[in-house]
Amino acid sequence: MSRPLAAFALLASAALALPASAQEASADWDLTTSVERQLTLATLDFGDNVLALRCSAGALDLLVTGAPVSTAATRKVRVSAGAIAAEDQVWITQAGQPVLGADEPARLARQLRPGGQLDVRIEPETEAERPHRFRLTVPASANAVNAVLTACGQPLDEPRDLIARVPLPNLRWETAPQPTFPAAASNRRVENGLVRMSCVVAENLTLRDCLADVENPKDVGFADSALAAVAQSRMAPPLDGTDMRGRIARFAIRFIPPPS
Helix, strand or coil: CCCCCHHHHHHHHHCCCCCCCEEECCCCCEEEEECCCCEEEEEEECCCCEEEEEEECCEEEEEEECCCCCCCCEEEEEEEECCEEEEEEEEEEECCEEEEECCCHHHHHHHHCCCEEEEEEECCCCCCCCCEEEEEEECCCHHHHHHHHHHCCCCCCCHHHHCCECCHHHCCEEECCCCCCCHHHHHCCCCCEEEEEEEEECCCCCEEEEEEEEEECCCCCHHHHHHHHHCCCEECCCCCCCCCCCCEEEEEEEECCCCC
16 A cells, blocks of 8 residues: 555544444545646545545545554454445554555545445454444535546446455465466566456355456556466365355455576
């Protein structure tokens, strides 16, 4: 996740503990753009919480302040918004700050665009901690949300948003992907690569309809190699018996060059 804006960090540090009651924001998102900073930012101030959808230098974030400060890199949350109904997700923390970032910011933003309630329950990290929950009533704002999505090259509509996700703890491999380091990357002396994938789990637990959602760096063959490797892979059944067929599995494939 990209670094928070200084102003946004100040709002985060001033945020209070998460309330359980619903909060309402102003009538519309505040939209800010800066060509110099490569920034398009839409924010909603709820008083105790701030919701921010941000495109910064091509990277998209959806951030919420008012979360408990955590030393872990991620927090387990249960999210409801639009067609997303009580879905278990893993959100990204900001070190030393009461800020959480959605794992799929574009998907969540599209669900918030028509307006409605964002309901987030943050699961406790220890037995002594209690769950934190907030319900934020978000006003409809196609213009502001679409402006940020467009700035980051994200689609305004994505049918896959409506497909339930496989919870990360249930992702196990029977045959893991074995990608080949691309020749184009080697020729350009690229040291490593990362591709974030999303695929539909088929009836036989193979993966279909796969997309390379993030490729870093681009245009040196990492996405093509990852897609080819995933085509030969197969998921293992979850240990808890969850039926993940027809759901979307999301995972990362990392590349390191072979030894010389």
